[in-house]
Amino acid sequence: MSNAEFKPSEQADEQTASQPTTVSGESQEQLKDEWTEYDFEGAPKISVEDLDVYYGEDHAIQSVSMDVPENSVTALIGPSGCGKSTFLRCLNRMNDRINSARVEGSVEIDGEEIYQDGVNLVELRKRVGMVFQAPNPFPKSIRDNIAYGPRKHGDINDGLLDKLLGRADPDKEDEIVERSLRQAALWDEVSDRLDDNALGLSGGQQQRLCIGRCLAVDPEVILMDEPASALDPIATAKIEDLIEELSKDYTVVVVTHNMQQAARISDQTAVFLTGGELVEYGETDQIFENPNSQRVEDYITGKFG
Numbered sequence: 001m002s003n004a005e006f007k008p009s010e011q012a013d014e015q016t017a018s019q020p021t022t023v024s025g026e027s028q029e030q031l032k033d034e035w036t037e038y039d040f041e042g043a044p045k046i047s048v049e050d051l052d053v054y055y056g057e058d059h060a061i062q063s064v065s066m067d068v069p070e071n072s073v074t075a076l077i078g079p080s081g082c083g084k085s086t087f088l089r090c091l092n093r094m095n096d097r098i099n100s101a102r103v104e105g106s107v108e109i110d111g112e113e114i115y116q117d118g119v120n121l122v123e124l125r126k127r128v129g130m131v132f133q134a135p136n137p138f139p140k141s142i143r144d145n146i147a148y149g150p151r152k153h154g155d156i157n158d159g160l161l162d163k164l165l166g167r168a169d170p171d172k173e174d175e176i177v178e179r180s181l182r183q184a185a186l187w188d189e190v191s192d193r194l195d196d197n198a199l200g201l202s203g204g205q206q207q208r209l210c211i212g213r214c215l216a217v218d219p220e221v222i223l224m225d226e227p228a229s230a231l232d233p234i235a236t237a238k239i240e241d242l243i244e245e246l247s248k249d250y251t252v253v254v255v256t257h258n259m260q261q262a263a264r265i266s267d268q269t270a271v272f273l274t275g276g277e278l279v280e281y282g283e284t285d286q287i288f289e290n291p292n293s294q295r296v297e298d299y300i301t302g303k304f305g
């Protein structure tokens with residue numbers, strides 16, 4: 001009797017002890033589907049199903065399925081090269097711009113497939129905006145940076161013909177510029193120099209400007225790829241506050257290498273590990289305090305990666 005009770009746990013211990021590890025120190029455990037099944041109320045804003053991405057022969061994302069709830073912050077974490085940026089770029093079809101990239105599977109936004117013929121990519125990227133790691137303002141005035149998208153999309157009349165016909169719309173432009181800069185928590189710092197070159201702003205200000213530029217076209221989803229990794233702690237804190245604020249009205253998906261940042265700002269966290277697998281996805285507190293996967297625990301506690 002006591003023998004029978006003892007045996008299974010002994011076996012389990014042996015299994016854990018002898019579990020093989022990869023060169024980077026990850027244990028090679030069996031993945032379980034339920035680790036990535038995250039239940040939440042309401043319809044998903046973004047629904048990813050069986051997504052695979054290849055760069056030539058390299059398989060960068062492996063059969064990833066996950067649903068993202070509306071008006072929340074979703075953090076994507078995982079070691080370098082595990083496919084976070086690749087995955088993020090799938091959500092507004094930015095990978096279409098990379099010749100060697102091939103995407104298979106489904107991504108729906110509000111139940112509408114974005115990987116089908118006839119999708120207007122300009123319109124899609126207006127709905128699903130993107131902010132990159134290094135701030136990339138245009139070498140133009142602060143005003144021109146913010147007004148760029150609305151002018152391009154025709155939300156502000158700005159062409160020569162508009163001007164000749166008296167259709168230019170300065171009030172509307174002022175309104176959009178102010179609203180976007182306020183939302184990006186930058187207005188107070190730049191309201192008296194809107195016509196100065198944006199490259200004269202600090203790095204943190206430039207990043208908030210880029211967020212403002214993204215907001216100016218009224219997106220629904222904002223994708224951010226390590227938006228604060230080039231910034232000092234004070235500028236980082238401003239971006240973090242801003243992300244939390246934005247999630248009241250927008251669906252934010254953010255890649256970060258900073259675990260504390262993911263824990264601080266996100267509602268749910270998806271952990272990708274080497275090979276482009278989504279290993280675990282769930283409420284942020286659960287992922288950080290009580291992950292199902294040994295590999296996720298090892299990664300979070302800094303044992304590898």
Ligand SMILES: Nc1ncnc2c1ncn2[C@@H]1O[C@H](COP(=O)(O)OP(=O)(O)OP(=O)(O)O)[C@@H](O)[C@H]1O
Pocket residue numbers: 055058060078079080081082083084085086087098100
């Ligand atoms: N344009 C590309 N062409 C070929 N391979 C690429 C390309 N972009 C990414 N890869 C490969 O795909 C894999 C995933 O890269 P990705 O940039 O998505 O990782 P990541 O998780 O964002 O890494 P990091 O944390 O370093 O930014 C890597 O093996 C990378 O070398």
Ligand SMILES: [Mg+2]
Pocket residue numbers: 084085086225
């Ligand atoms: Mg990346």
